[in-house]
Amino acid sequence: MSKRFLAPVFAMVGGLVLAFSANADPVDEELVIDDIPMVTRAAAPEGHPFDEVLSGWLFREAETRETEADSFANPGMLAVERGADIWNTVEGSAGKSCASCHDDAATSMKSVGAQYPKWDAEAKRPINIELQIDKCRVENMGAEPYKFDAEGQVALTSYIKHQSLGTPVKMDLSDGELQDWWEKGKELYYTRTGQLNFACASCHEDSMGKYIRADHLSQGQANGFPTYRFNTGGMVSLHNRFRGCIRDTRAEMPKAFSDELMALEVYVTWRGTGLSVETPAVRQ
Amino acid sequence: MKPGVWGSAAVALLVANMAYAAEVAPNDVKVEDGTVAQSLTGNPGDPEMGAKALANRGLGNCLACHAVSALESEQFHGDVAPPLDGVADRWQPEQLRAIVVDAKKVFGPESVMPGFYSLEVGINVRKDLVGKPILTAQQVEDVVAYLSTLKEGD
Numbered sequence: 001m002s003k004r005f006l007a008p009v010f011a012m013v014g015g016l017v018l019a020f021s022a023n024a025d026p027v028d029e030e031l032v033i034d035d036i037p038m039v040t041r042a043a044a045p046e047g048h049p050f051d052e053v054l055s056g057w058l059f060r061e062a063e064t065r066e067t068e069a070d071s072f073a074n075p076g077m078l079a080v081e082r083g084a085d086i087w088n089t090v091e092g093s094a095g096k097s098c099a100s101c102h103d104d105a106a107t108s109m110k111s112v113g114a115q116y117p118k119w120d121a122e123a124k125r126p127i128n129i130e131l132q133i134d135k136c137r138v139e140n141m142g143a144e145p146y147k148f149d150a151e152g153q154v155a156l157t158s159y160i161k162h163q164s165l166g167t168p169v170k171m172d173l174s175d176g177e178l179q180d181w182w183e184k185g186k187e188l189y190y191t192r193t194g195q196l197n198f199a200c201a202s203c204h205e206d207s208m209g210k211y212i213r214a215d216h217l218s219q220g221q222a223n224g225f226p227t228y229r230f231n232t233g234g235m236v237s238l239h240n241r242f243r244g245c246i247r248d249t250r251a252e253m254p255k256a257f258s259d260e261l262m263a264l265e266v267y268v269t270w271r272g273t274g275l276s277v278e279t280p281a282v283r284q
Numbered sequence: 285m286k287p288g289v290w291g292s293a294a295v296a297l298l299v300a301n302m303a304y305a306a307e308v309a310p311n312d313v314k315v316e317d318g319t320v321a322q323s324l325t326g327n328p329g330d331p332e333m334g335a336k337a338l339a340n341r342g343l344g345n346c347l348a349c350h351a352v353s354a355l356e357s358e359q360f361h362g363d364v365a366p367p368l369d370g371v372a373d374r375w376q377p378e379q380l381r382a383i384v385v386d387a388k389k390v391f392g393p394e395s396v397m398p399g400f401y402s403l404e405v406g407i408n409v410r411k412d413l414v415g416k417p418i419l420t421a422q423q424v425e426d427v428v429a430y431l432s433t434l435k436e437g438d
Contacts, residue, residue, distance in 0.1 A: 192406035195398075195413045199406075202396045207364045212348050214360040251408040 025209065026058035026218075027065070033278070034071050036166035042274030049205055055275050056218035059209075060284060064230070068282035076158065076228030076280025079235045083159020086152050092143030098156075101140065105163050113161035114169050114277050117266050119176025126181050126262045129157045130237070148256040154235045158226045161279035168274050169223050171266070178266060185267025188260060194251030200268075215284075220245075221272040222265070224281020231284060238265060310403045310417045315389040319378040324385075324401065324421035329429025337423045337430075344400065344419060344427055354434065365397065370436035381428045384419075400424060 031038040040055035057065055067073050087098045087105055102108040113129060120127035120135075127135070133156055134145035146153035173179045189200045203212065204220030211217070225238040236244075239256040242264060247253050254260040306326040313320055323329075338344045339358050346352075350368045351361035361367075371380070383390050386399035399405070400419045419427070 193408050194406045195409050195416070195418060197398050197404075197406040198396070206394075206396055210364045211360075211362045212364055213362050217364070246408075249406060250410050250413055251406060252410055254408075 026054055029058070029065070031055070031057055031065070031069055031278075033069055033165060036276075038166055038276040038278060039168055039274060040276070042168065045270070045273045048271065048273075050208075050219065053221065053272055053275055054219050055272075055278065056221050056224060056283065057278065057281065059216045059218040060282075064282055064284050068224075068278070074228065074280060074282055075233075076226075076235060076282060079155045079158045079226065079228070080162045080280060081159075082151070082155040083157070083162075086156045087159060092137065092141035094140065094142040096141050098136070101136075105160065109160050109163035111164050111167045113164035113279065114167040115171060117171065117178070117262065117269060119178050121176055124177070125259065126178060126266050128238075128257075128262070128265055129160055130239075131257060133157065133160070149237055149240055154226050154237050157237065158235060158280050161226070161277055164277040165279065166276045168276055169269060169272050171270055171273070173270065181263045181266045182270060184259075185263035185265070188264050189267055192249075193246055194249030196249045198249045200245070200264075219271070220268065221275060222269045223272045223275040224278040224283075226279060227281040227283050229283050235280065236283075307421045310401050313385055313401060315382045315386060318382055318390045319376070320381040320385055321378050323425055324381070325425050327422065327425065329422075329425035329427070331426070331430040331433050333423075334426035334428070334430030337419065338427050343423060346427075349397070352434070368431065368434055370434060372432045372435045373437040375431075377428055377432050380431045381424065384424050384427055384431075400427075 031040050038055070038057075040058055042053050044050050044053050057068060060068075067075075071077050084105070087102075090097045090100070098105070116132070117126040117128045118132075120131070130146070130153055133153065137143040138145055171178070173182055192199045192202070200220060203217050207217050208219055209217065222238055225241065226235045227241075228234070229236050237256075239261050242261050243253040243256065308322070308324045313324065335355065336343075338346045338352070339355055341348075346368070347355065347358055347361045349362040349364035350366065351363060352358075352368045354369070355361075375383070379390070383397075384400050386402040386404065387395045387397035388399060388402075388404070391397070398418060401417045401421065401424045403415060403417065
């Protein structure tokens with residue numbers, strides 16, 4: 001096709017997008033995965049800026065929503081299956097696998113992922129699933145901690161969080177000093193970064209439901225992480241996403257699992273209180 | 285040396301300085317009553333270049349948030365902020381310049397719009413961008429020149 005013919009086609013696409021942009025509400029649909037109904041809308045906890053917390057699933061295109069709703073079609077389930085293999089594989093000097101102590105994850109890890117981050121009394125800081133895995137590997141298995149975003153770290157985290165599929169997110173902020181970290185995370189959520197001068201809240205609170213280019217801005221919830229993303233064709237961990245968002249403001253990125261990003265994880269996870277864990281969610 | 289020689293040397297120096305100083309540095313731009321009265325460069329903006337800077341994702345990327353019907357060949361216009369159709373009917377060029385330079389000085393500190401010629405930015409700016417505005421002074425003038433063509437009223 002010549003450029004002369006293509007031009008009107010692109011013009012039409014542009015026009016359609018403009019038309020769609022006018023109707024930018026999250027969809028009013030039910031999400032059921034493996035016969036488990038997901039809570040995608042929940043009354044917000046006290047002190048939340050919104051009345052209702054909304055799963056990012058409600059903001060995605062129909063094809064993306066359908067892919068997440070069908071575990072056979074969801075490419076993120078490959079990471080979950082890989083995580084199951086790792087769960088049962090002996091590693092480290094102690095000759096143990098995860099299963100050596102925790103047996104069947106379907107029982108021992110049920111609903112666990114919905115309660116993290118928790119307070120790590122020894123380290124005196126919050127601990128998420130990734131760091132809890134590392135702690136087990138080092139202290140109990142005699143294995144090396146994972147490098148950030150190592151394939152095994154993302155797969156095992158996905159597998160463990162998937163055992164909470166459908167369970168509403170519920171952290172215990174009275175655990176240790178989590179409340180202080182929540183405060184710190186809240187401050188960061190509203191702090192503008194980078195040359196573009198955006199805070200998390202600029203997009204996910206002030207502009208929620210609107211479009212940035214083709215991207216429908218959600219509340220930026222953490223309940224589906226790690227998620228499968230079509231545009232990179234792979235899994236994306238929560239701290240990878242945090243870093244990506246901060247990079248997009250043209251700022252230096254904090255390190256994964258740094259104090260800043262752990263505080264942000266505590267606060268952002270709390271903002272999704274009541275939403276079902278959807279790991280592995282599917283995004284565009 | 286004769287005083288006249290000194291005099292012409294001083295004039296030459298002054299002219300050279302004026303040429304250099306014609307471009308206003310980001311920290312020297314005065315936003316007054318929602319306007320920046322003077323061109324940042326002393327040169328007129330080029331609307332064609334302005335349309336390119338406005339659409340380019342690495343420059344203005346204005347379409348991320350604003351729709352512009354005249355640029356419908358560009359895919360995916362955002363709706364975070366008002367469409368720019370007819371923007372020249374609503375604002376004078378001096379006001380448009382102020383908004384592009386630093387919208388927070390026009391609409392207030394809560395505005396989400398970045399300041400495209402401002403160094404009052406967020407924390408932890410990427411190292412290679414420290415002290416640099418998003419657009420050059422001439423790009424701001426070009427964008428303002430393009431925006432000034434977006435009229436619906438006639």
